[in-house]
Amino acid sequence: DEDEGIEQRLDGMANFGEFPWTVYVQERVANGSFAYKCGGALITSGAVITAGHCVANARSNPASFQIVAGDWDRRHTRERLPSQIRQIDRIVLHPNYYSGSLYNDVAILIFNHPLNESTPNVANICLPAIG
Incomplete structure (x- = not known):
């Protein structure tokens, strides 16, 4: 398949579905649209799970964030399968x-x-089993 050929490997791209747990977090910007955050x-x-510093300043406003899962290449809108977008209800x-340290930088x-x-x-x- 052309989409999974040598060109992708040279460009450093993953194969479709290779990392299905990867999501990107978007934050609402001034014009009301969403932009990549982390x-x-x-x-x-x-x-x-994401970096705490990514969302720490807006934890009282979780609705200002959404995640996009299943997106193979953010630069293109045509994908093999559709991505899924979810609004954030709570930030923990x-x-x-x-914020002055990288320790415990998780949310x-x-x-x-x-x-x-599915x-x-x-x-x-x-993830490995506990213990």
């Missing part, structure tokens, strides 16, 4: 987050409704 990883069908910042974003994970381009991140 990346994240899908940990459940209803939550993403690490209780020991401090969980809770969606307004779960993602559909497609190959959206899935939870693969």
Whole structure:
């Protein structure tokens, strides 16, 4: 398939569906549209883990954020499968987050409704078992 050929590897792009847990976080800008803010990883069908500094200044306004899951290439609108967009209902910042340090620089974003994970381009991140 041309879309998964040598050109992609030379450009540094992942294959379609290669990292289905990867999402991007968008923040509402002045004109009302959403712009890329940072990346994240899908940990459940209803939550993403991201950097705390990405959302710390707006934790009282979670509706100013949304996530996009299943998008292979943000530069193009035509995808093999549609991406899924979810509004953020709640931001849970690490209780020991401090903006002057990278320690505890983590936040969980809770969606307004779960993602559909029955497609190959959206899935939870693969984490080791506890213990």
